[in-house]
Amino acid sequence: MTMKPILGGASVLIAAIAMSACAQTSTLEQGVYTAQKHALDLGAVAFHGQKTMDFTVGIGSGAFHYKGDPDNVFYTVTDRGPNIKCSDVKKLLGADNAGLCGTDKKGKVFPMPGFAPSIYKIALNRDRSFTVLETVTLKNTIGQPISGVVNPLVTSNTENGYANMGEKLAFDSEGLDVESVVRLSDGTFWISDEYGPSIAHIAADGRILKRLVPTGLEKDLADARYPVMAKLPGILKWRKLNRGIESIAVSDDEKSLYFAMQSPLAYPDAKAYKTSNAVRLFKMDIASLEVVGEYIYPLDDPKSFAVDNAKKARKQSNVKISEMTALKGDRLLVLERISKTTKFYVVDLAKGRNIAGSKWDAEVVSPSLEQLKVEGMAKKGVPALAKTLVMNTDNRGGMPKKIEGIGLVDANTMMLINDNDFGIEGDGTAVVVVKLSTPLF
Numbered sequence: 139m140t141m142k143p144i145l146g147g148a149s150v151l152i153a154a155i156a157m158s159a160c161a162q163t164s165t166l167e168q169g170v171y172t173a174q175k176h177a178l179d180l181g182a183v184a185f186h187g188q189k190t191m192d193f194t195v196g197i198g199s200g201a202f203h204y205k206g207d208p209d210n211v212f213y214t215v216t217d218r219g220p221n222i223k224c225s226d227v228k229k230l231l232g233a234d235n236a237g238l239c240g241t242d243k244k245g246k247v248f249p250m251p252g253f254a255p256s257i258y259k260i261a262l263n264r265d266r267s268f269t270v271l272e273t274v275t276l277k278n279t280i281g282q283p284i285s286g287v288v289n290p291l292v293t294s295n296t297e298n299g300y301a302n303m304g305e306k307l308a309f310d311s312e313g314l315d316v317e318s319v320v321r322l323s324d325g326t327f328w329i330s331d332e333y334g335p336s337i338a339h340i341a342a343d344g345r346i347l348k349r350l351v352p353t354g355l356e357k358d359l360a361d362a363r364y365p366v367m368a369k370l371p372g373i374l375k376w377r378k379l380n381r382g383i384e385s386i387a388v389s390d391d392e393k394s395l396y397f398a399m400q401s402p403l404a405y406p407d408a409k410a411y412k413t414s415n416a417v418r419l420f421k422m423d424i425a426s427l428e429v430v431g432e433y434i435y436p437l438d439d440p441k442s443f444a445v446d447n448a449k450k451a452r453k454q455s456n457v458k459i460s461e462m463t464a465l466k467g468d469r470l471l472v473l474e475r476i477s478k479t480t481k482f483y484v485v486d487l488a489k490g491r492n493i494a495g496s497k498w499d500a501e502v503v504s505p506s507l508e509q510l511k512v513e514g515m516a517k518k519g520v521p522a523l524a525k526t527l528v529m530n531t532d533n534r535g536g537m538p539k540k541i542e543g544i545g546l547v548d549a550n551t552m553m554l555i556n557d558n559d560f561g562i563e564g565d566g567t568a569v570v571v572v573k574l575s576t577p578l579f
Contacts, residue, residue: 170536171569174267178567180220180560183249183302187234191249191562193220197258198555198567200318200330200385200461201543210262211271212545212553215319215329218286219253220560221246224300230562238304245298246288251307254283255316257327257344260569262553268569274327274344276314278363281345284312289333293355294375296333311361312346314338315380317542318461320388320395328386330397334359335374335382337397337422350427369427371499374418376405384542385473387464395422396470396487398435400458402508405501410508412455415439416515416522418507419459420494421468421487432494433487435459435472436512436522443479444532452476460542463552466579471528471552473544479532480541483525484578490523529572538568549577 173194180193199217203209222230224239227247231238239245259272275283288299290309299307315332322328325342331349338349346364353372360366374383377399384400402414415438421431437459440452461473468487473480493499498507498520507515512522531537538556545553552572558565 169266170538171262171266171268171571173567174263174269177270180250180253183220185231185235185249185302186238186304187232189231189234191231193250194558194561194566195256195258196220196558196560196567197260198541198543198557199316201545201553201555202318202320202463203545203547203553204321205390206323208261209547209551212260212262212555213319213321213327214258214260214543214545214555215316216255216258217317217332217557218248218255218313218315219251220249220562221286221299222249222562223247239298239300240304242298242300245300247300247302248287248307249302251285251287251299251301253286255286255314257319257329257340262569262571274340274342276316276329276340276346277344278312278346279365280363282363284314284346285310286315287313289313289359290361291333291355291358293358294334294352294377295379297379311359312363314349315382317382317384317400318386318397320386322388322392328388328395330383330386332377332380332382332384332400335377335399336370337383337386337395367427369429370420371429371432373403373405373499373501374399376403376501377401378404378408378411381411381458384458384460385462387462387470389464389468390466393424394430395424396420396462396464397422398459398462398472400460401455402437403506405506405508406504410506412453414508414511415454415457416507416510416512417459419462419470419485419487419523429494431487431492432496432499433485433490433492434507434512434515434520434522435485436525438474438481440476443476443481445478446476461544463544463546465546469579471544471546471578472525473541475541478539479530480537481530482528482544484528485523485525487523491520493520528574528578537570539565546578547571549579550574 178195257274287310327340350369352374381401398419404411543555
């Protein structure tokens with residue numbers, strides 16, 4: 139693994155786009171864009187003991203800039219909707235709600251279980267706000283909005299969901315926990331999902347055309363009212379719960395999709411996930427829906443995320459991939475983060491070792507890729523991708539925490555957006571545009 143910085147902190151200007159929604163060129167000014175007042179309000183939900191909580195739509199789980207749009211227009215995506223870890227209920231909702239999940243400490247509370255994951259089209263404005271231009275709600279084949287409620291997985295692990303008053307929610311075969319989005323020139327979208335994990339092709343009106351899942355998992359989702367296809371390597375069902383496919387990218391010629399796991403697989407067990415630094419990254423041919431490339435992405439040492447380590451030492455399992463965007467050729471810009479520290483790296487798949495279809499995808503190999511880690515795989519003659527550092531937010535001020543979306547405007551300009559978790563802890567959505575002095579391509 140090699141890592142060489144190409145841009146120092148002083149070479150990056152954090153700025154906001156100051157332009158109207160119809161402008162074709164951008165003028166960069168320092169600042170951050172926030173949502174227009176009430177544009178993302180979801181309303182309040184009541185819990186036990188007269189406790190209420192206000193929610194806003196968290197549109198920053200992923201982002202994409204379509205090359206045919208004005209520079210100030212982007213697509214973003216929500217995840218499954220407001221959710222609270224059962225283990226956090228007492229802290230966030232008070233003692234009256236401490237028993238909301240019963241004895242279940244691993245489940246999730248869904249205050250708005252009817253929330254439908256959606257794609258948002260936004261525009262940045264002159265007054266440093268952003269406007270929602272369009273909302274594309276995800277739907278099943280017959281046009282009914284889907285939910286973000288947990289899938290009934292047997293082949294892989296899952297978790298229970300609970301409503302605001304503690305009622306246990308039924309599993310939903312159609313539910314998606316969306317984490318990234320790209321748009322194609324035919325108006326359709328591809329998104330990635332953490333539940334399956336899966337990727338899905340979405341019509342322009344939000345209907346799910348097909349959902350691609352790891353081999354074997356399709357049986358668990360047989361009740362979904364949209365096509366479910368076993369097209370991904372079966373080993374991906376060993377994803378750590380809530381650490382599925384977090385990122386997706388599309389090549390400039392729209393012939394290839396790239397997607398990556400958020401974290402190392404929990405294969406053959408949780409210990410492998412907790413200690414490994416090897417993440418699987420894939421390339422898929424869109425026409426055939428066949429995975430044609432698989433590569434090892436090397437995660438950084440958790441100690442290198444300075445701001446995240448300021449108050450508490452971080453573990454290897456805290457480091458994750460949250461977004462990718464395609465550059466020219468088989469080069470990708472990858473967003474690697476913990477929470478407050480975010481790094482941006484360029485990798486070139488053309489210079490990497492392709493292990494697609496190899497023994498490393500078999501669910502019998504021991505030790506596994508994850509157990510060997512990056513260093514052990516190199517000794518086996520399978521090196522990880524080389525990484526070139528573009529930017530580390532530890533060297534910059536004014537960046538939000540939990541950045542999860544990249545909208546690449548051109549070789550020198552990228553829009554970043556955070557996931558505010560639907561405002562559960564009072565965070566808002568912020569858009570920042572970074573102007574790079576050295577072009578990415």
